[in-house]
Amino acid sequence: MPLHPYHLYPKHSTEPFGFELSQAVVDRLDQGDRLGYYHRDFCGYGLAKLEDEYVYGIVVDGYMSASSALTASQGGSSERRVFTNRSDFVAWLAAESDESLSGRNTSDYGNQRIDRWRLLSFVEGRE
Template sequence: MALGKKQLYSRMLAEQVAAALQTGRTLAAYHRDYCGMGLECVGGQFFYGEVWDGRLRDWNTLENREAFIVDFPDQSAFVAWLSAQSDATLNCHEMPLPFYWDNQTITQQRLEAFVTDAPCNARPAWYQAMLYGNEPVGSEITPSNPEG
């Protein structure tokens, strides 16, 4: 395993990710079936978990079970956890099926793209609101401003 994969994410990056999630954006691919691992914040609570059919915290259709999810009660708990992670710790090698290993996992590259609004499978705030019915934090959804 390359040394870069073991490098812990910085606290600054973790704080930037938390701030981006609090705007209502979600870091998750949205396509059919297994979409890898994702991050989101709903009502001040942060989540890391499996994404199925574009939805975090949904049903695992491959193994017919609830999706794996870790929740954090607040930003400080999430930032402390994320800043102690690396590409190696989030590669899903602890999962029993090799199908999950390094399959659309959270990586430093995806996190950095997410905080800079670059393509990274980030879901815009208006899409989050449509899926879950929660209002995006800090943005207005209007017909003239569909991106929030």
């Protein structure tokens, strides 16, 4: 697999992910793939298509729930985003950046967050 020159992007870049990358990520989600770490306890943040919703949220023990009514201890978060429309989800992700999803001003800042490198790895099948 070709490696992307991720080192060219500053850590927590404010450059938006863009439509092309976001579209490719959502194409994989539509195939049933999920972006998230799979280990015990807090696994950071992930992306998934659960039932008929596109979800950005906390992954715990390798799983993310579709319910948008979860408490923080159940995997809910004020950062959690749920979309029922593919084009709205693509537009949201395209406008996000490493910085906007870094969790600045939270207790889990930078901890297993979604960033450009993880999105590129996911699209290329490396994550």
